[in-house]
Amino acid sequence: xxxxxxxxxxxxxxxxxxxxxxxxxxxxxxxxxxxxxxxxxxxxxxxxxxxxxxxxxxxxxxxxxxxxxxxxxxxxxxxxxxxxxxxxxxxxxxxxxxxxxxxxxxxxxxxxxxxxxxxxxxxxxxxxxxxxxxxxxxxxxxxxxxxxxxxxxxxxxxxxxxxxxxxxxxxxxxxxxxxxxxxxxxxxxxxxxxxxxxxxxxxxxxxxxxxxxxxxxxxxxxxxxxxxxxxxxxxxxxxx
Amino acid sequence: xxxxxxxxxxxxxxxxxxxxxxxxxxxxxxxxxxxxxxxxxxxxxxxxxxxxxxxxxxxxxxxxxxxxxxxxxxxxxxxxxxxxxxxxxxxxxxxxxxxxxxxxxxxxxxxxxxxxxxxxxxxxxxxxxxxxxxxxxxxxxxxxxxxxxxxxxxxxxxxxxxxxxxxxxxxxxxxxxxxxxxxxxxxxxxxxxxxxxxxxxxxxxxxxxxxxxxxxxxxxxxxxxxxxxxxxxxxxxxxxxxxxxxxxxxxxxxx
Numbered sequence: 001x002x003x004x005x006x007x008x009x010x011x012x013x014x015x016x017x018x019x020x021x022x023x024x025x026x027x028x029x030x031x032x033x034x035x036x037x038x039x040x041x042x043x044x045x046x047x048x049x050x051x052x053x054x055x056x057x058x059x060x061x062x063x064x065x066x067x068x069x070x071x072x073x074x075x076x077x078x079x080x081x082x083x084x085x086x087x088x089x090x091x092x093x094x095x096x097x098x099x100x101x102x103x104x105x106x107x108x109x110x111x112x113x114x115x116x117x118x119x120x121x122x123x124x125x126x127x128x129x130x131x132x133x134x135x136x137x138x139x140x141x142x143x144x145x146x147x148x149x150x151x152x153x154x155x156x157x158x159x160x161x162x163x164x165x166x167x168x169x170x171x172x173x174x175x176x177x178x179x180x181x182x183x184x185x186x187x188x189x190x191x192x193x194x195x196x197x198x199x200x201x202x203x204x205x206x207x208x209x210x211x212x213x214x215x216x217x218x219x220x221x222x223x224x225x226x227x228x229x230x231x232x233x234x235x236x237x238x239x240x
Numbered sequence: 241x242x243x244x245x246x247x248x249x250x251x252x253x254x255x256x257x258x259x260x261x262x263x264x265x266x267x268x269x270x271x272x273x274x275x276x277x278x279x280x281x282x283x284x285x286x287x288x289x290x291x292x293x294x295x296x297x298x299x300x301x302x303x304x305x306x307x308x309x310x311x312x313x314x315x316x317x318x319x320x321x322x323x324x325x326x327x328x329x330x331x332x333x334x335x336x337x338x339x340x341x342x343x344x345x346x347x348x349x350x351x352x353x354x355x356x357x358x359x360x361x362x363x364x365x366x367x368x369x370x371x372x373x374x375x376x377x378x379x380x381x382x383x384x385x386x387x388x389x390x391x392x393x394x395x396x397x398x399x400x401x402x403x404x405x406x407x408x409x410x411x412x413x414x415x416x417x418x419x420x421x422x423x424x425x426x427x428x429x430x431x432x433x434x435x436x437x438x439x440x441x442x443x444x445x446x447x448x449x450x451x452x453x454x455x456x457x458x459x460x461x462x463x464x465x466x467x468x469x470x471x472x473x474x475x476x477x478x479x480x481x482x483x484x485x486x487x488x489x490x491x492x493x494x495x
Contacts, residue, residue: 032383033295034330045283049382051328074327074335079378080285080301088322088378089337122328124380126299127282 003178007163013175019168020214022158022221027138027229029146035122037147039229041139044172045129050139052147054119069114073102075136077125097133104137104186104196105144108152119149130176131159137186137196142226146233154226155195156219157186160211162201167211169218185215189223192216244332246444254445258433265294265439270482272425272437277394277493279402287403287416291395294439297329297383300395302403306366306410307374317364317372321350323379323392330384344466346379348424349393351462352453353377356422359400363417366410373411375400386440389451389464390490393424398494422461423490424453425483429469436482450476452483456491 007014017023023044032038035051042048058064075097079086090098101123109119121144123136134157141155161171163179176182181201187194194212203211254264261269273294282288285301292298307318323346325333338346353359364373377399379392403416428438428446438446447469453462460480465471471479 032297032328033385034383035328038328047282049328053327053331056331076324076326078282078299078301078324078380079322079376080282080288080303082284085303085305085376085378088324090335120327122326124326124328124382126301126380127284129284 004174007175007178008166013168015172019166020217022170022218023172025222025225027142027225029142029229029233035143035147037143037145037149039139039142039146041135041142043131043135043138044170045127046125046132046135047127048132048135048139049124049126050136050143051122052119052140052143052149054147055114055117055149058116058118064116064118067115068111069109069117069119071102071105071109071111071119071121073098073105073121073123073140075101075123075125075133077128077132081125081128097136100196100198101133101137101140104155104157105140107193107195108155108188110150110152113150119144128173130171130173131184134158134184134186138222138226142229145230153188153190154223155186156189156222156226157184157196158215158218158222159184160215160218162203162207167207167214169214183211183215185212185219187216187219189220244444246441250441251445254442255431258430258435261433263435264441269433269435270485272486272489273439275394275490275493277398279398285399286406287399287401289395289398289402291391291398293387293391293394293437295383295385296387296391298388298391298395299380299382300392300399301378301380302399303376303378304403304406304416305374305376306371306408309365309369309372314369315362315365315372317359317361318374319350319354319359319361319377320374321346321353321377321379321396323349323381325381325384329381333384344464345388345392348389348451348462348464349377349379349396351464352393352422352424353396353400356420356453356455356461358397358418358420358422360417360419363413371410384440386438386443387426390424390426390437393422393453394490394493397421397423401494420455421491421494422453422455423487423494424451424462425486425490426451427479427482429471429475434475434478434482436486450479452480454483454487458484
């Protein structure tokens with residue numbers, strides 16, 4: 001991928017979006033038969049499946065907690081999801097993403113309801129175009145709800161970055177690679193609480209506060225699409 | 241891999257049905273499940289395909305990248321097939337290094353592709369002894385409801401047919417060289433009855449399975465027997481007849 005001459009032209013981004021505009025977002029709940037809950041998400045060119053199993057008995061048993069359920073997350077990239085084939089299996093990056101994803105969900109669950117059990121969340125990235133962890137969280141959130149896991153709210157996630165001095169929402173791969181900053185955020189929309197926050201690059205204090213505002217606004221829109229996906233599957237339409 | 245427990249009533253039910261030439265999902269013994277093939281959905285891959293056979297759901301991506309040839313075949317491209325039984329696909333699949341089941345899956349698909357010579361690997365040389373094209377076939381199992389080998393093989397073939405040449409000056413062929421379309425069919429044996437395209441519950445009670453990979457002319461290019469039971473000579477011959485019929489139907493999905 002070559003560096004484009006400019007990442008912003010007349011206040012618009014290379015794909016024609018305004019700085020605070022999300023990529024096209026598609027979410028479908030309940031796409032896999034075997035899993036207890038599942039979801040498919042397309043966020044721009046990202047294509048992601050999430051599946052949830054549980055609450056179920058923990059194996060190995062010594063990993064279980066006597067007074068609460070354990071949440072396990074596994075983020076995985078398909079070998080063909082990126083330009084240069086990725087070796088199958090977990091690397092340091094996916095282990096870290098799995099961990100911060102789990103941390104992003106802990107606050108919305110009720111682990112005390114299911115002592116000695118485990119809830120497994122599997123995220124599979126089939127096609128990557130920056131923001132895979134945020135797309136994965138958006139998918140996992142709907143999959144958890146689809147599995148009937150009690151939750152205080154969904155979790156919605158998006159990244160904010162900076163390219164050529166402008167703050168932009170929901171970065172593409174080019175913007176991530178040649179921009180200066182990438183900050184993925186996950187929030188609990190109704191509680192307005194942040195459950196994932198990472199950043200690399202550079203923000204001034206003022207930019208940081210504006211970036212968080214942008215992330216909240218972006219997540220709010222994602223939240224609506226997540227809710228609609230669940231409604232599309234579960235809403236009972238009364239006959240007239 | 242954790243074994244799945246099958247209730248005795250379910251086992252007896254499936255066996256009793258097979259004795260009457262019936263199946264739990266209403267299919268005839270020689271009938272495969274409803275299949276769909278979708279290609280080209282992964283743009284980061286050179287070729288891709290998603291195949292659903294009943295509720296079994298497999299996605300295959302093909303990547304074509306430069307690599308070093310093996311010393312004994314300095315002018316031949318390399319074929320690499322890997323499979324991941326993603327834990328999302330079944331409660332019995334666990335994360336971690338590949339286990340026997342996923343290795344078997346990848347190797348049987350590899351044999352079908354390789355032995356049918358459907359890819360002209362000898363055309364994939366760049367510089368003799370130094371550089372050749374490597375064709376990676378990666379199998380992602382997303383939803384497991386039986387017969388993974390045949391579904392993965394079909395998805396691999398559909399993805400290969402969908403494969404576009406890499407955008408690289410070193411590539412000189414007009415297109416990705418595919419000259420054959422092998423198709424795999426699995427026949428399961430339950431209490432002496434043979435049935436095509438076993439579902440997961442049928443696999444759980446079967447005595448044995450035989451996967452046959454057939455070329456377009458009906459000849460065989462790979463086989464794999466699995467399970468603890470056995471096949472008689474007549475049963476193997478009967479399995480071949482069933483496979484031949486079914487391969488013809490499945491191949492139509494490849495377009």
